[in-house]
Structure formats: structure tokens, C-alpha cells
Amino acid sequence: MAEYIPEYVGTVTKYVFVESPSMTPGELALRAYEASEGVLIKETCFGLQVTGEPEPVDRLIEVIRAFDPTHIFVKDRGFPPGDPRRCRANLGGARPGYLGHEREFRILRYITRGLEELDRREGDKAEPAPPALETKPKLDIKRLQELIETEES
Amino acid sequence: MAKVFIYPATSLILSDLVARFGHKPLGAALGIRERIQTAGVDSPPLQITPEEPKRGLKYAAVEVPSGVRGRMAIYGPLIEEAEAAIIVTDADLAFGCMGCARTDELILFTLRQSGIPILELKYPSDEEEGIQFVAAVRKFLDGLPKEEGEA
Numbered sequence: 001m002a003e004y005i006p007e008y009v010g011t012v013t014k015y016v017f018v019e020s021p022s023m024t025p026g027e028l029a030l031r032a033y034e035a036s037e038g039v040l041i042k043e044t045c046f047g048l049q050v051t052g053e054p055e056p057v058d059r060l061i062e063v064i065r066a067f068d069p070t071h072i073f074v075k076d077r078g079f080p081p082g083d084p085r086r087c088r089a090n091l092g093g094a095r096p097g098y099l100g101h102e103r104e105f106r107i108l109r110y111i112t113r114g115l116e117e118l119d120r121r122e123g124d125k126a127e128p129a130p131p132a133l134e135t136k137p138k139l140d141i142k143r144l145q146e147l148i149e150t151e152e153s
Numbered sequence: 154m155a156k157v158f159i160y161p162a163t164s165l166i167l168s169d170l171v172a173r174f175g176h177k178p179l180g181a182a183l184g185i186r187e188r189i190q191t192a193g194v195d196s197p198p199l200q201i202t203p204e205e206p207k208r209g210l211k212y213a214a215v216e217v218p219s220g221v222r223g224r225m226a227i228y229g230p231l232i233e234e235a236e237a238a239i240i241v242t243d244a245d246l247a248f249g250c251m252g253c254a255r256t257d258e259l260i261l262f263t264l265r266q267s268g269i270p271i272l273e274l275k276y277p278s279d280e281e282e283g284i285q286f287v288a289a290v291r292k293f294l295d296g297l298p299k300e301e302g303e304a
Contacts (some may be wrong), residue, residue, distance in 0.1 A: 075168035078185025138207025
């Protein structure tokens with residue numbers, strides 16, 4: 001068995017997603033470089049990946065969020081950027097995990113709307129009602145019997 | 154700052170909202186990062202070694218498939234560490250092979266058994282639901298202790 005020597009030990013990597021009508025990932029990257037303090041920044045199609053020691057990364061994330069607070073979203077990443085086990089340059093096709101991001105990316109605009117609206121309503125006593133969880137109706141036993149009979153015949 | 158387990162554990166939206174409202178999201182990335190940054194035997198792609206299913210025995214019985222126990226070795230310690238949890242119940246992006254599906258069921262069961270405060274939600278499908286979603290998350294997180302030792 002081969003020995004494994006990790007890279008980027010002690011660092012954290014975070015994804016920064018930008019879903020903004022007024023800022024592109026390229027612009028975000030340029031502005032992020034200005035405040036990077038030696039943090040590694042990689043521009044992607046959806047935003048950035050930032051890698052570095054935890055404190056500088058947290059400070060940079062704070063600055064980046066301030067550019068457009070309701071349109072910039074951040075999450076942790078386990079792998080460093082360009083890792084051959086994940087990078088699509090080596091694997092081909094979409095990076096593992098990308099499709100999940102794509103799925104959530106489509107509903108980010110609703111979250112943005114929620115954040116904007118709550119900021120606007122700040123101090124307003126009337127909180128929006130929490131969403132009601134629908135319970136799926138259970139399959140009727142007679143219907144199940146019908147389904148079984150249909151399959152058998 | 155409370156530690157909040159998020160489900161789906163890879164969720165961008167939940168991870169962002171938890172951090173945005175001043176708490177620490179516990180997701181899959183933390184468990185994976187720990188393994189990726191630890192020296193040992195090369196076991197690509199996720200550095201899941203034969204040791205993980207053994208560690209997973211703490212969370213699942215020995216007759217449970219090793220795939221589930223290996224995954225639980227990542228999620229189990231995070232669930233133990235969590236002081237609260239946010240679950241999205243209709244997360245179709247959390248699908249996967251049978252190992253993933255059974256692990257997801259075990260994660261939800263373990264969370265519900267743990268007795269920590271849990272918020273269950275559905276992903277928003279329009280703007281009004283988006284407002285409700287964010288409001289519910291913020292209200293839930295506001296109720297958690299912000300400082301160490303705060304009740």
C-alpha cells in the first residue's frame with residue numbers, strides 16, 4: 001500500500017458562489033485579490049474557491065460577503081482546489097458534487113429574496129409564518145391490492 | 154456559537170445560512186477535510202480506509218453493510234458534536250446509491266433520537282416560500298446559544 005502524504009495541511013477551503021445581477025465571478029475575483037492577504041484564490045464559473053489558514057480565510061470571507069451580502073453564498077469544501085481526485089481536468093465531465101450545487105443554485109434566488117425581505121422587515125414584529133410541512137397521503141390498502149392484481153394479471 | 158448539523162450534509166444553502174446567522178455548520182466537508190489532511194495509507198478518492206467501517210461500529214451494528222458503517226464514521230462524530238440540526242426533508246439532491254440512501258436514513262434517525270433541537274423544512278419553490286424558509290431558519294438559529302456556556 002502506498003503512503004499518503006497530504007498537501008495543504010492545516011488549511012481550509014471554501015466555495016464562494018455568486019448569483020448576482022451586478023457582479024460576475026471575474027469581478028468578484030479581482031476584488032477578492034485586493035483583500036486576499038496571501039490566501040489562495042481560484043476563480044471558477046460560479047464564483048471562487050479560497051484556500052488558506054483559517055483566520056485569513058474567515059477575514060476574507062467577511063470582506064467578500066460585504067460586496068453583495070444577499071447574492072453571495074459560502075460553504076466549506078473538503079478538498080483543496082485542483083486536487084487530482086476531484087478536479088475535472090483529470091476526471092472529465094462535471095466535478096463530483098457539482099450537480100448538487102447546480103440543483104441548489106436554481107433556488108438561490110428565492111433565498112436572496114428571503115434575505116432581502118427580512119432585512120427590509122427588520123424590526124417589524126410580524127414574522128412570516130414558518131412553512132407548513134405537507135404529509136404525503138399514505139397508500140390506501142385497497143389501491144395497493146388493485147395494483148398487485150393489475151401486475152399479476 | 155452553536156454547532157448545527159445540516160442535512161443534506163453538502164447543502165450550500167443551509168451551510169451559508171447557518172454561518173451567516175452566526176453559528177457553525179457541521180457538514181460533510183469537515184469530515185472529508187479531516188481525512189484528506191491526515192497522513193496515512195493512500196486510499197483515494199476520499200481517504201476512506203478499512204479503519205472507517207470499524208469506527209462506524211459505534212453508530213451501526215456489525216451486520217449493517219460496511220458502506221453504511223464507513224459513511225457513518227464520517228457523519229457520526231459530527232452528529233455527536235452537534236447542538237442542533239436543520240433538516241431539509243425533500244432534498245432530491247441527497248440521492249445516491251443504496252449505501253448513501255441507508256446512511257441518510259440512519260443519519261435522520263440518529264438526529265431525531267439524539268434529542269437536540271431540530272428544524273425540519275422543505276426547499277422553497279417560489280419567492281414567498283423563500284421568505285418563509287429564511288425566516289424559519291433565522292428564528293431557529295436565534296434561539297440557539299451564541300456564546301460558549303450561554304443557556
